[in-house]
Amino acid sequence: MxxxxxxxxxxxxxxxxxxxxxxxxGTFPAGRKLPSVRQLSVxxxxxxxxxxEALSALKAMxxxxxxxxxxxxxxxxxxEQIAQSLKFNDLMTPAEVQSLLELRLILEAGAVRLAAxxxxxxELDGLSLTVQRMKADLELSQLGEQTxxxxxYKLTEASKNPYLRALMxxxxxxxxxxxxxxxxALYRIExxxxxxxxxxxxxxxxxxxxxxxxxxxxxxxxxxxxxARLNQLDKA
Numbered sequence: 036m037x038x039x040x041x042x043x044x045x046x047x048x049x050x051x052x053x054x055x056x057x058x059x060x061g062t063f064p065a066g067r068k069l070p071s072v073r074q075l076s077v078x079x080x081x082x083x084x085x086x087x088e089a090l091s092a093l094k095a096m097x098x099x100x101x102x103x104x105x106x107x108x109x110x111x112x113x114x115e116q117i118a119q120s121l122k123f124n125d126l127m128t129p130a131e132v133q134s135l136l137e138l139r140l141i142l143e144a145g146a147v148r149l150a151a152x153x154x155x156x157x158e159l160d161g162l163s164l165t166v167q168r169m170k171a172d173l174e175l176s177q178l179g180e181q182t183x184x185x186x187x188y189k190l191t192e193a194s195k196n197p198y199l200r201a202l203m204x205x206x207x208x209x210x211x212x213x214x215x216x217x218x219x220a221l222y223r224i225e226x227x228x229x230x231x232x233x234x235x236x237x238x239x240x241x242x243x244x245x246x247x248x249x250x251x252x253x254x255x256x257x258x259x260x261x262x263a264r265l266n267q268l269d270k271a
């Protein structure tokens with residue numbers, strides 16, 4: 036294990052990166068018990084709170100599990116899960132996330148209005164299923180960033196506007212990276228995952244009711260909430 040002290044302003048992110056490297060390289064193979072929070076804190080000369088935050092993020096990625104009275108263990112993982120964890124290397128900076136949120140405020144406010152007016156029953160059923168999966172992700176303490184993107188992408192599809200869909204497709208990778216960055220940060224706030232789920236349910240309800248004004252309002256409130264929370268965390 037790399038015992039070099041960690042020196043960074045975002046300590047918990049550096050700890051996540053080091054643990055991911057250990058899992059990918061086989062230093063921490065599936066079934067292996069990780070060192071204790073105290074031991075990692077001593078080895079890497081970081082605070083125990085930062086270690087706990089990093090472990091919480093890896094639990095949300097479904098890469099580790101804590102067993103009461105036993106410790107924290109590496110889960111069996113697929114190549115797909117490892118590929119997903121590699122995206123952590125490509126996390127966007129706060130400034131990049133902010134720029135993308137500005138684009139989304141313009142793009143998705145209009146898209147959701149059209150989706151509310153034009154969606155089919157099949158598209159509504161697909162959106163409902165995606166929100167159910169969001170709830171399942173939350174119950175399993177997973178980040179759910181892929182399901183989050185899927186919901187917003189399906190709304191753009193339901194708008195029936197090929198140019199809006201093309202714009203969403205053009206920023207797909209950046210948006211997925213931003214959602215991973217955002218959720219790693221936001222999920223550190225108690226009650227935030229439940230609030231984000233409720234906001235998506237509100238958007239879905241407006242689309243189901245075919246109410247474009249309420250759909251636009253719900254989308255703008257959701258994106259502005261995320262923007263405000265991230266700004267708050269960035270200043271902390």
